[in-house]
Amino acid sequence: MPKCPKCQKEVYFAEKKSSLGKDWHPACLRCEKCNKTLTPGGHAEHGGKPYCSKPCYANLFGPEGFGRGGTSGEKGFYGKS
Template identity: 70%
Template structure:
């Protein structure tokens, strides 16, 4: 029987499948901020889930935190 990778327990009524594993819905959280994620609504890095447009982009995106639409996106001369 599959076990949640976060807590090692199994509750079939609360199961969501993501990253090739079965999780409890409340255990599928962003590794950086702890926000509960939806199955398929997040990104993965080294087998760990991260929020798509927030934490993952800031930590591992091409600009690594810069140029995401905030004031740091613009350079004034």
């Protein structure tokens, strides 16, 4: 039985969501940053953890370097000041 990489519990076939080469509980396949539920194959990944492509992945790892004080209006959870 595969284990969910998020909660380390077994994932039953009927409920699993396969993404990043692993099997997740539907409720566990969420963005590491904002906890938004993700769609298998429709999200980004970093370090084996799922992130939503936008805004989180783009904010955290994107080439544009958001989060350095330029964008007001975003929630300030990634404020580096």
